[in-house]
Amino acid sequence: MADRLETGYRAKLRWLLAKVRPRRLDFGVDLLVRRARALSEREGVPLPEALARVYEFTRWRVKKRLERTAACRLTGQPLDAPVRPPRFLCDPSLGGLARWLRAAGYEADWMRSGSADPLADARRRGAVLLTTDSRQAVRMGSEAMPEVLWVPSSLRRVHQLGVVLRDLDLEPREPRCMACGAELRAVPKQEVAARIPPRTARWKDEYFLCAGCGRLYWQGTHWQRIAARLQGERPSVSAAARP
Ligand SMILES: [Zn+2]
Known part of the structure; x- marks a missing residue:
């Protein structure tokens, strides 16, 4: 379990760091994983939590760095070019996350049984694959909108939703039906x-x-509770504490 989580986080940290094009990508990933291990030993927090904290902090720093470089660059690119919101296909184990994504206004479905090639299934549907399988994590590549996004199984569903929204810089939209996903x-x-x-x-x-x-x-009150949880997981409130 710990090994698989570390493999997943390594792939994700690699995807994250690639955005700022460091000279030594592998070295950077190693350093962050070592930092998580040190944090775990120093403060006695379980390794999955230490990895999650290091990851959140790293994402926040990468975002700040990208914002700074974007502010320095003079471009003639139009702002707010309309982009179709991504849709998602989740692992069988992530049905709960798919429901939360629907509440956050995104088209999301989940596989009812395992698949020999889940990424191919997601491509056929034009969807991003969300998976807890660390073997799929290595296929994340370096695109800002990856074809597959690894999600830590150690997190609670609403926090998994937060990870997806923050990783892909997505704000909650008009809610969709949590039962079937329609508008x-x-x-x-x-x-x-x-x-x-x-x-x-x-x-x-x-x-x-x-x-x-x-x-x-x-x-009603149930809806309001969901809306409050969604607000707490927005990318714009993602300031992370240094681990
Ligand atoms: Zn419905």
């Missing part, structure tokens, strides 16, 4: 009156219907 559309209250629980109808006027499965949504 939610505002619907007049009177059209769905018969389906609204009487106590909810008394204090809520805004309702949404899933365009896929027809499920009815409103911004």
